Amino acid sequence: MTSRDEALALDRGSALAGMRGRFDLPPGVIYLDGNSLGALPVGVADRMAEVLHDEWGRGLIRSWNALPDGGGDWMGLSARVARRLAPLLGVAAADVHLGDSTSVTLFKTMVAAARLRPGRRVLVIEPSTFPTDGYIAEGVTDLLGLELRWCDPADPVAAVDEDTALLSLTHVDFRTGAMFDLATVTAAAHERGALVQWDLCHSTGAVPVDLTTADADFAVGCTYKYLNGGPGSPAFAWVAPRHQSDLRQPITGWIGHATPFAMSREHVPAAGIARMASGTPPVLALATLDAALDAFEGVTIAALRATSLSLTDLFIRLLDERLGTGAGVEIVTPREHDRRGSQVSFRHPQAYGIVQALIARGVIGDFRDDGDRPGIARFGFAPLYVRHVDVLDAVDQLVGVLEGEEHLDPSYATRNRVT
Numbered sequence: 001m002t003s004r005d006e007a008l009a010l011d012r013g014s015a016l017a018g019m020r021g022r023f024d025l026p027p028g029v030i031y032l033d034g035n036s037l038g039a040l041p042v043g044v045a046d047r048m049a050e051v052l053h054d055e056w057g058r059g060l061i062r063s064w065n066a067l068p069d070g071g072g073d074w075m076g077l078s079a080r081v082a083r084r085l086a087p088l089l090g091v092a093a094a095d096v097h098l099g100d101s102t103s104v105t106l107f108k109t110m111v112a113a114a115r116l117r118p119g120r121r122v123l124v125i126e127p128s129t130f131p132t133d134g135y136i137a138e139g140v141t142d143l144l145g146l147e148l149r150w151c152d153p154a155d156p157v158a159a160v161d162e163d164t165a166l167l168s169l170t171h172v173d174f175r176t177g178a179m180f181d182l183a184t185v186t187a188a189a190h191e192r193g194a195l196v197q198w199d200l201c202h203s204t205g206a207v208p209v210d211l212t213t214a215d216a217d218f219a220v221g222c223t224y225k226y227l228n229g230g231p232g233s234p235a236f237a238w239v240a241p242r243h244q245s246d247l248r249q250p251i252t253g254w255i256g257h258a259t260p261f262a263m264s265r266e267h268v269p270a271a272g273i274a275r276m277a278s279g280t281p282p283v284l285a286l287a288t289l290d291a292a293l294d295a296f297e298g299v300t301i302a303a304l305r306a307t308s309l310s311l312t313d314l315f316i317r318l319l320d321e322r323l324g325t326g327a328g329v330e331i332v333t334p335r336e337h338d339r340r341g342s343q344v345s346f347r348h349p350q351a352y353g354i355v356q357a358l359i360a361r362g363v364i365g366d367f368r369d370d371g372d373r374p375g376i377a378r379f380g381f382a383p384l385y386v387r388h389v390d391v392l393d394a395v396d397q398l399v400g401v402l403e404g405e406e407h408l409d410p411s412y413a414t415r416n417r418v419t
């Protein structure tokens, strides 16, 4: 049996020891939901106060340009955040744009990708993807008169043929935490002449994604999970530089114009990635994200990945040791490192009740439905602020919930609006 001392020793030896101090976490809570909404980094609240009081309150509209005191320059925010994000994606900052939600970004990149392959009329997507990816793909194929093809997640490239314009996949599955081999899948789809897009919502900030080495075409991702940008923070789009000069995204607003303040009648797309912009950037949300990314200063992707794997390994080992097979808990996350993101999920007939009973004990995870099959309890391990000792304490609490049958409490028969 793994002891608490062993967990504490793992924390002392961790490359990210002490990073938790960069976050403002409530006492008495073990937070295992950073795969859904990241924690609040220290310093964000002060930066927000500055942006509100100084840049908006005092600078007023002048803050769109750089202010003499070094503040403002709201128009440059997307590019400034892109510079901090790019190393986590293995790309150049000049190829990243931020500003819309993930859903809207998916719409823009899917249309743009289809337009880059005019002779091909199929968009391929996996049925287990996050619902919004499927809904947007349906909307895009309907709008453009294309065909939507669902692939087998076990072999997505099998559905890609000479008629496929785009293969769009989610790198880490939101339910199970299973991960595709980004480079291998990209190369195989390219052999069939298709473009490849990756949804990196559950990857960025915890899992290495080297888009440049993999030679991918498009990537999108949210910034409110492992990047801690705050609820509803803006998503990013990355477009391979080779596609940018021909890129025609569908929401051709004035901020993506080559010269927005020329106020001309004709839309002339800006050069490079700037043409992905549509309307006025969400300044407050971008400034929050900018401040939140301070938490990644000096942190390497290798350290993030090593710590994440150590945490998820420990959680799986403890579930095996302390629950065995009798508790009805079925781990659905792959045990192989190269197939696992930064979360561990298990299936259980009362998974919702288990998650709620754990929350009542101060251990926060979440629940996702899975059609006709028993639902899934998800636990995210954000390597910057989750410690090995938290993992051990969380499993102790889980054992307590199951032994006391707390998950069967009738109040859990009705689900909250957000699960």
Ligand SMILES: Cc1ncc(COP(=O)(O)O)c(C=O)c1O
Pocket: 101, 102, 103, 104, 130, 132, 133, 170, 174, 199, 201, 202, 222, 235
């Ligand atoms: C894989 C994936 N794509 C997209 C989204 C959500 O998109 P949006 O930011 O538009 O809500 C999520 C949200 O959890 C997600 O997990």
